[in-house]
Amino acid sequence: MAVTGEERPGGGHRIVKPPSMVELAAASVRRMILGGTLLPGDRVIENRLTEELGISRPPLREALRMLEHEGLIRQSPHRGAVVTPLTLHDVYEIVTFRRELERMAVTLGIPVVEESRLDRCWEAVRRMEQAADRRDEAALSETNFDFHLAVVGLAGHQRLETAYRSLQLQMQLCMAFNRNARAQRRESAGANVLRHRRLLRVIENGDPDEVLAELEQHGDRTFLDDLPDTLDPGSAQAQRWLEAERAR
Amino acid sequence: MAVTGEERPGGGHRIVKPPSMVELAAASVRRMILGGTLLPGDRVIENRLTEELGISRPPLREALRMLEHEGLIRQSPHRGAVVTPLTLHDVYEIVTFRRELERMAVTLGIPVVEESRLDRCWEAVRRMEQAADRRDEAALSETNFDFHLAVVGLAGHQRLETAYRSLQLQMQLCMAFNRNARAQRRESAGANVLRHRRLLRVIENGDPDEVLAELEQHGDRTFLDDLPDTLDPGSAQAQRWLEAERAR
DNA sequence: CGTCTCTCTATTGTCGACAATAGTCCGCCC
DNA sequence: GGGCGGACTATTGTCGACAATAGAGAGACG
Known part of the structure; x- marks a missing residue:
């Protein structure tokens, strides 16, 4: 696999710059x-x-x-x-941190003050829908990623967004790790898109708490249930957390 | 200024390794x-x-x-x-993000579950006291840094700690920027140490809310008051925030 | 006189080769 | 036979030189 220039062919923000x-x-x-x-x-x-x-x-x-x-x-x-060798403790860190950053983003960014930020979200959903229509799994995952990033971007907080991106990447690492062990998505691509549209409408509605509730549903619950038992716990702290999380 | 090996002479965690x-x-x-x-x-x-x-x-x-x-x-x-050219928006991002990470750390880490993590805090205070006795400004700043990092470390959350370190560094960047404009610390080194000791006792007490209240006092209030007016605002969002923050 | 273009330079981007280290495997000694 | 020491190899760490770019300045043209 040689390096190629076509990263994000559809909608990157780079214009003609030859990437380094x-x-x-x-x-x-x-x-x-x-x-x-x-x-x-x-x-x-x-x-x-x-x-x-x-x-x-x-x-x-x-x-x-x-x-x-x-x-x-x-x-x-x-x-x-x-x-990065993943232990349960890593999963714990990633999931809790990511959730907390989302919480912060919602608190800061909703109700939305700048229209253009919302446009970015809608744009992401649009591309997501296209990907779903094409049955393009890779693009779907990518646009899903962009969507969440755009939502966090509503806060207008560059550092927060950067940190979130990093966590989101590590989340994908977790899922790549699990891919072998289980069926990835039980949900149809269409339902997935719909779920995101709904989230976006709640966002436009402007109530932070509602958004948080929606995000709560959005998430990693099924992922946490499917963690392989072979995973090194890494810490008692993480084990306690997983138990509590599964009990919810 | 050539590179030298004596980074953190007192308490680094490196043993004999020649750093790269x-x-x-x-x-x-x-x-x-x-x-x-x-x-x-x-x-x-x-x-x-x-x-x-x-x-x-x-x-x-x-x-x-x-x-x-x-x-x-x-x-x-x-x-x-x-x-990094600092605008008020940057300061806004740094201060809010840092505060939020502290909040998360306290929520996760208190009451303290692992004694050794507290030891790290006490050790930092001890070194801070030594630095204060020596009237060593640089060491004081350094140990102060370590102390806060150790407190965040109570959460046992590596990623959180890393992110916090980065924010703390940027905070120091802000302060380096301001150094020219104002008298840096109005507080004596001794009082500073005492304040940290008190915080640590509250931590040992085990009530997260108390710790948060203490941290609230600990902080950046005076720093925010002394921001130079020449600072590029960067965003209306940040300006609104600063006003609200100063009004408190 | 202003502006546009072209060269020229300061600076960044990339490369291949050399040095130093850590882990491994083999032979040796006990 | 098992543990220990020493060379060997795979891999990382570092270097100096070359290529490519962006920005500045001088010169020509309108």
Whole structure:
């Protein structure tokens, strides 16, 4: 798999700029990880990747730094990088943190003060619908991602949005991890789109609490039920949390 | 200023490992930024730094990536890096986000479940006291930093702690920015230490709400009052926020 | 006199090669 | 036979040089 320029063919915000090698490399490796080519715990060997991607090591190393800060890999000095090995504790951190960021975004961003931010959400839903029509699983996942990011973007809080993006990526990592163990989505793509439309209408309605309630439904409940038992707990704290969460 | 190995002489967690160039470089440049050698808006030119630090560009570039993700610099393709230019909107983001992360940490981490985490806090206070006795401003600031990080660490939430660290760094950037405009601390070092001791006792007490109340007092109120009027507002959202915040 | 274009330079982006380290495998000694 | 020490290899860390870009400045044209 060599690096290619067609990241987000439909709706990226980049116009004609030739992306740098490190962005390209980061995107490629990210896809490998989220797509399940590289699994949690796998070593990420620089030489192997430079060969596959056709670039040299320095930009690749920068790309790996980016992925590290996105939480997708971990690096230790002189020992190289590893796709973040997930324990239950990691899942705990990811889910709780992500939820909290969403809460904050809703609190800050609703009711919506700037029309253009809502447009971004609608645009995402629109592209999501197109993807659903095409039965394009990859695009559906991508636009789903964009939608949630756009919702968080309603807060007009760049740092919050960046952090959320990172968490969302790690959430996808969790799901890539689980892909082997279970049927991914029981829900039809159409229902999925509808659910997002409904969320967006609630958002337009302007009541933060309603939005939070809707998000509560939106989520990870089924994901948490399907966690494989083989998962390393990582901490008692996380185990207690999962139990409490499942009991709800 | 060449790179040196003596980062955190007192209490770093590294034992004998010779740190890599990129860590060293990141630490050096971080110091330049937080110490006010490089001011918000200043261009960060790679060649200049490689010369000053005595290292080559690839590791420096990795270091700059790190600093970018810490929020201390911004990079745009082919245009290089700039020390994050602060607008009021940035201050708004930093302060609100930081506060929210503290809130989350307190909610998750208190009452404290693991004794060792509290030890880390006490250790930080102890070192803070030593720094105060030595009238060592730099060490005081550093240990103050560590203390807050340790408090957030009570949550046992790695990702939260990392995010908080980043926000705390950006907070220091704000303060470095303001250093020129006003007298920094009106409070004696001793009172400062005492305030932290009190906070820690409230923490041991185990009531999250009490801790939050204490943190509320702890903070940025005076900082917000002293913001220079020359600061670019950045957004109406931020201006409204500052007004509301000052009215409290 | 202003503006537009073209060159020219400062700076960033990328590369291939060299140095240093950690983990491994083999032989050796007990 | 098992544990220990030492070379070897795979991999990461670092470097200097080359390529490509963006911005600034000088010159020509309207």
